[in-house]
Amino acid sequence: MTEDIENLRYNTAIAMIMEYVNFLYKEKEVSREAVEALALLLAPFAPHISEEIWCQVLGNKFSVHQQSWPKYNPKLVEEEIVTIVIQVNGKVRGQIGVSSQASGVRRQIEELAKKEKNVTKYLKGKKIKKTIFVPGRLINFVV
Numbered sequence: 001m002t003e004d005i006e007n008l009r010y011n012t013a014i015a016m017i018m019e020y021v022n023f024l025y026k027e028k029e030v031s032r033e034a035v036e037a038l039a040l041l042l043a044p045f046a047p048h049i050s051e052e053i054w055c056q057v058l059g060n061k062f063s064v065h066q067q068s069w070p071k072y073n074p075k076l077v078e079e080e081i082v083t084i085v086i087q088v089n090g091k092v093r094g095q096i097g098v099s100s101q102a103s104g105v106r107r108q109i110e111e112l113a114k115k116e117k118n119v120t121k122y123l124k125g126k127k128i129k130k131t132i133f134v135p136g137r138l139i140n141f142v143v
Helices: 002-006 010-026 032-042 047-057 106-115 117-123
Strands: 081-088 091-099 130-134 138-142
Touching: 002 010, 010 032, 032 047, 081 106, 081 117, 091 106, 091 117, 106 117, 106 130, 106 138
Parallel strands: 081 138
Antiparallel strands: 081 091, 130 138
């Protein structure tokens, strides 16, 4: 989100706030730290409501706008499972979930993709002319 704000991509930054709020709604218990982080992230876009959350709801004495920007641990945001999109002739025919370590191994992804039920029917009896592989993102079989 910090990068989005620095690059003036406010719509994606706000979308991330919405995603975070949806995540908090699903939690059984929401920690004070999580609500404080929400108020800090919301402050540049909704200064008045974030100030209300910071002072009235959380009971802090000083303004939310005088606080430092929240820091994140990059290790915590790494996804364990990555979704690889499978295409045949540029059309999406399926997807697979693989570990983030395996997502860059072409041979392994190619084998898993060929075994995918919906993909096999489009590859059956056809020769693969070219395979386009974007690590961690997609594999495309050109037949």
